[in-house]
Amino acid sequence: MKSKFLIIIPLVLIAFFLLLPEPEGTNDSASGLAAKNSAEKSNSSKSKSQSTSQLVNGDFIIRNVQLYDGTNRFEKVDVLVQNFKLAQVSPTDTENMNFSDSDIPQINATGKTLLPGLIDSHTHAYMNALSEALNFGVTTELDMFTMPEFANAHQGKRDNLDNTAEADLFSATILATAPGGHGTEYGFEIPVLKNASQADDFVKQRIEQGADYIKAVYNSKKAERQHFPSIDYETIAALIKSAHKHDKLLVVHIDNLISAKEVIALGADGIIHSFMDKLVDQELIQLMLDKKAFMIATLAVQASVTQQSSVKELMQKAYNSPFLSKQQSQQLKATFPNFGIPAQALNNALQSVKQLADAGVPILAGSDAPNPGTTHGLSLHAELELLTKAGLSNEQVLYAATGAAGKYFPIGDRGRLMKDKLATMVLVDGNPFVNISDTQKIERIWKNGVEFSRVSVENDKANMTFNAGMINSFDQQIYLTKMGKGIGETTDQFAGGKSVVELSLIKDSQNFDNQFLKVRGDVKSGFMFPWSGFSYLLGENQQMGVDLSRVKSLRFKAKGSPNTKKLSVLLFQTGSFRPIQKDMDLSDSWQEYELVLSEVNNLDTSDIANISIVRSQAIGEFEFFIDELRFE
Amino acid sequence: MMMTDSSINLNLDKKPSLLKIFYLEAKTETIRLFRTPGFSIPTLLFPVMFYTFFGIVFSMNPATMPTYLMITYAVFGVIGPALFSFGVGIAIERGQGWFDLKEVSPMPASAYIVSRIALTFIFSTAIIVLLFGIGAVFGEVRLFHSQWITLAAIFIFGSLPFCAIGMTLGLYLKASSAPATVNLIYLPMGFLSGLWLPINFLPEFMQQFANLLPPYHLAQLALKVTDMDLGFPIILHISVLAAYTLLFVFLAVKAYHKKDKQ
Numbered sequence: 001m002k003s004k005f006l007i008i009i010p011l012v013l014i015a016f017f018l019l020l021p022e023p024e025g026t027n028d029s030a031s032g033l034a035a036k037n038s039a040e041k042s043n044s045s046k047s048k049s050q051s052t053s054q055l056v057n058g059d060f061i062i063r064n065v066q067l068y069d070g071t072n073r074f075e076k077v078d079v080l081v082q083n084f085k086l087a088q089v090s091p092t093d094t095e096n097m098n099f100s101d102s103d104i105p106q107i108n109a110t111g112k113t114l115l116p117g118l119i120d121s122h123t124h125a126y127m128n129a130l131s132e133a134l135n136f137g138v139t140t141e142l143d144m145f146t147m148p149e150f151a152n153a154h155q156g157k158r159d160n161l162d163n164t165a166e167a168d169l170f171s172a173t174i175l176a177t178a179p180g181g182h183g184t185e186y187g188f189e190i191p192v193l194k195n196a197s198q199a200d201d202f203v204k205q206r207i208e209q210g211a212d213y214i215k216a217v218y219n220s221k222k223a224e225r226q227h228f229p230s231i232d233y234e235t236i237a238a239l240i241k242s243a244h245k246h247d248k249l250l251v252v253h254i255d256n257l258i259s260a261k262e263v264i265a266l267g268a269d270g271i272i273h274s275f276m277d278k279l280v281d282q283e284l285i286q287l288m289l290d291k292k293a294f295m296i297a298t299l300a301v302q303a304s305v306t307q308q309s310s311v312k313e314l315m316q317k318a319y320n321s322p323f324l325s326k327q328q329s330q331q332l333k334a335t336f337p338n339f340g341i342p343a344q345a346l347n348n349a350l351q352s353v354k355q356l357a358d359a360g361v362p363i364l365a366g367s368d369a370p371n372p373g374t375t376h377g378l379s380l381h382a383e384l385e386l387l388t389k390a391g392l393s394n395e396q397v398l399y400a401a402t403g404a405a406g407k408y409f410p411i412g413d414r415g416r417l418m419k420d421k422l423a424t425m426v427l428v429d430g431n432p433f434v435n436i437s438d439t440q441k442i443e444r445i446w447k448n449g450v451e452f453s454r455v456s457v458e459n460d461k462a463n464m465t466f467n468a469g470m471i472n473s474f475d476q477q478i479y480l481t482k483m484g485k486g487i488g489e490t491t492d493q494f495a496g497g498k499s500v501v502e503l504s505l506i507k508d509s510q511n512f513d514n515q516f517l518k519v520r521g522d523v524k525s526g527f528m529f530p531w532s533g534f535s536y537l538l539g540e541n542q543q544m545g546v547d548l549s550r551v552k553s554l555r556f557k558a559k560g561s562p563n564t565k566k567l568s569v570l571l572f573q574t575g576s577f578r579p580i581q582k583d584m585d586l587s588d589s590w591q592e593y594e595l596v597l598s599e600v601n602n603l604d605t606s607d608i609a610n611i612s613i614v615r616s617q618a619i620g621e622f623e624f625f626i627d628e629l630r631f632e
Numbered sequence: 633m634m635m636t637d638s639s640i641n642l643n644l645d646k647k648p649s650l651l652k653i654f655y656l657e658a659k660t661e662t663i664r665l666f667r668t669p670g671f672s673i674p675t676l677l678f679p680v681m682f683y684t685f686f687g688i689v690f691s692m693n694p695a696t697m698p699t700y701l702m703i704t705y706a707v708f709g710v711i712g713p714a715l716f717s718f719g720v721g722i723a724i725e726r727g728q729g730w731f732d733l734k735e736v737s738p739m740p741a742s743a744y745i746v747s748r749i750a751l752t753f754i755f756s757t758a759i760i761v762l763l764f765g766i767g768a769v770f771g772e773v774r775l776f777h778s779q780w781i782t783l784a785a786i787f788i789f790g791s792l793p794f795c796a797i798g799m800t801l802g803l804y805l806k807a808s809s810a811p812a813t814v815n816l817i818y819l820p821m822g823f824l825s826g827l828w829l830p831i832n833f834l835p836e837f838m839q840q841f842a843n844l845l846p847p848y849h850l851a852q853l854a855l856k857v858t859d860m861d862l863g864f865p866i867i868l869h870i871s872v873l874a875a876y877t878l879l880f881v882f883l884a885v886k887a888y889h890k891k892d893k894q
Binding site: 013016017018020021022023524525561562563564617618619620621 | 764780832
């Protein structure tokens with residue numbers, strides 16, 4: 001009895017300790033992740049210099065706004081956001097609330113419209129896709145084929161509250177196609193399906209690799225155009241069966257009516273692309289209604305394929321052009337080779353979408369960016385214009401890019417604005433119910449209740465070139481530099497954090513002519529991923545990069561106090577959200593540090609906007625010293 | 633006193649097992665203390681109540697305060713039983729003559745000390761479990777398992793210097809004045825060491841003063857686990873704690889012999 005007692009108590013204690021909660025994301029090196037996120041934050045917030053008005057985060061009221069919550073439209077309501085969540089969205093909640101004496105920020109939005117963060121239901125996400133998307137109010141991307149490495153890195157972040165610098169990603173990862181079929185032409189080695197017996201394993205592998213749903217490419221043997229090899233009827237049937245067995249949606253890329261009918265009859269959840277070979281017929285409409293299947297119309301890419309894209313006009317608009325990166329402009333200017341598809345084909349696609357929508361088949365808006373002539377973000381707005389052109393009502397079109405995607409894809413509450421849910425939304429000037437292009441007149445974007453400051457890029461100016469030389473020896477002063485705009489404090493206060501920093505010059509006790517920079521501060525956790533330190537702005541502002549290709553390395557002397565054993569150097573490319581981070585160990589005696597720019601992976605040395613030296617590894621007070629900051 | 637425990641048989645031929653003596657003494661002491669609400673309730677309740685108050689309900693910074701104060705109140709929590717069970721306990725037992733009775737009993741003196749240390753550990757564990765539980769559930773404290781366990785170990789073994797301090801106090805103080813005196817040492821020392829509020833909330837000169845106080849060093853040692861300390865070397869904190877332990881063990885031995893001569 002007694003000995004039992006002696007065993008049970010330690011066991012209970014062990015169980016207790018095992019039950020104690022661990023931080024999220026323990027698989028990644030947690031601190032590394034934190035630092036990375038904080039760095040991303042730092043960049044997005046620093047682009048603030050571009051925005052004319054104060055960023056409004058966390059708690060605020062939007063007054064007198066026309067609200068579209070993803071299904072319903074309300075005229076002139078007040079929307080309250082508290083603690084990053086929508087505290088009240090519909091007029092019925094308003095009665096009990098008295099905002100007038102509240103001291104939280106208020107935004108008068110008379111004549112403006114608040115929409116849920118937009119959802120692009122068909123993209124291919126890689127590189128800066130997700131930040132480019134968010135820059136145009138697209139807060140969620142449903143990827144339809146990308147490499148699992150990219151997808152997984154971003155899928156993991158989408159439920160993080162602090163994932164406010166890029167759109168959330170859902171992905172099919174690798175698509176299901178035949179050897180030599182559509183999807184294999186991009187030069188990636190991807191698994192392909194030879195026959196139906198491989199279908200179940202294929203689906204399982206995709207799910208293991210993190211696919212949120214399955215995408216297949218199918219072209220019926222009966223179709224007139226046989227431009228690519230395709231998986232056969234039995235294989236697509238097996239894929240659909242297997243996906244459903246594993247509780248995953250399966251959507252199929254088709255480009256003709258007969259293929260659409262076959263896959264819908266087999267139970268595919270949706271078809272991708274409004275086919276262009278024929279007009280939709282009653283048989284398919286009825287099939288889709290019976291099977292409750294949806295269509296992801298991708299009129300933007302189809303306009304481009306048929307050489308009828310009007311996206312260049314959108315690019316010129318004053319409310320779009322400043323926010324397009326060089327890469328996005330290149331993508332939009334690119335064209336498909338002329339496949340000889342008749343111009344009439346696009347009309348088929350437009351009319352079919354209209355007929356399907358009228359019959360009650362759900363239509364989702366997808367851009368298929370970044371195919372030639374399309375890009376992340378802006379092309380969803382182009383898609384909305386085209387859907388309107390097809391004849392859908394503006395309300396149907398807005399639903400296609402918000403509530404509909406949220407209804408048919410397993411993406412949580414995204415696409416809707418609901419009480420007690422995160423405030424991920426876009427405020428646009430004007431009324432997209434009257435003029436759909438008003439969705440492009442973006443005034444503010446919030447992701448998870450945090451306002452995202454749109455990044456604009458001055459594309460046309462050639463970058464200034466810097467040569468090797470002293471940046472600041474810190475012998476006279478802190479803020480002015482021999483080249484570049486200068487040095488300034490940087491902390492997470494930009495993003496609503498509470499970290500503080502103080503820069504001062506200290507005289508060398510041995511040599512009074514020599515002074516060095518003391519960076520003293522306190523990294524506080526008011527903000528999820530705090531940072532504090534100083535930044536060196538190379539160009540006139542955050543959007544103007546400098547060419548450092550003639551410079552070999554960044555060098556400086558540094559030492560740390562006993563409580564400051566690590567530092568991060570953050571290198572920001574112009575207009576990029578993601579600094580490249582280099583961590584270094586400090587000691588309590590002066591040491592020379594060298595960062596060879598050519599050895600930094602993925603760094604375009606011809607276009608660097610900002611170099612920051614910050615403390616972000618740990619909460620608490622810190623103190624470090626920097627001297628002789630220079631390029632060599 | 634009734635010997636109801638069936639495991640005791642009075643077979644005097646056998647040499648008594650030291651372990652068994654330790655166990656029995658610790659067990660009876662534990663039962664006695666749990667039955668002394670004047671001891672068990674404040675020592676368990678104070679840290680928990682203060683922590684809930686300052687660390688959770690009125691937390692100034694929900695991201696770090698619950699973690700920081702969970703650690704400092706755990707330090708506050710574990711030094712309580714050490715000071716009280718040794719300090720007040722010994723003083724009162726001396727006043728009642730119970731201490732002398734135990735001294736003349738065949739029980740080795742080590743059993744007396746070991747049982748009280750065991751007792752301190754048991755109470756420390758209870759406090760740690762309570763604070764960790766509250767921190768994790770209400771304060772959303774998230775630490776790696778290695779951190780939780782390292783912290784618990786630091787707290788439990790960190791109570792040893794305070795056992796030494798308590799023992800010295802118990803041997804010097806009179807039974808009537810012991811509870812008040814120990815409280816007068818315990819509470820201000822906890823506050824001045826930054827256990828109630830983060831140390832950097834205190835004025836500079838008080839922070840300097842905290843360097844002299846052992847709870848400050850134990851707290852800094854524990855805060856290192858979550859990288860929330862002020863950044864002084866570990867060896868400094870351990871040395872100060874070790875020095876205090878040696879000093880007070882020495883004083884306690886001196887007091888014990890002095891008492892004998894009286």
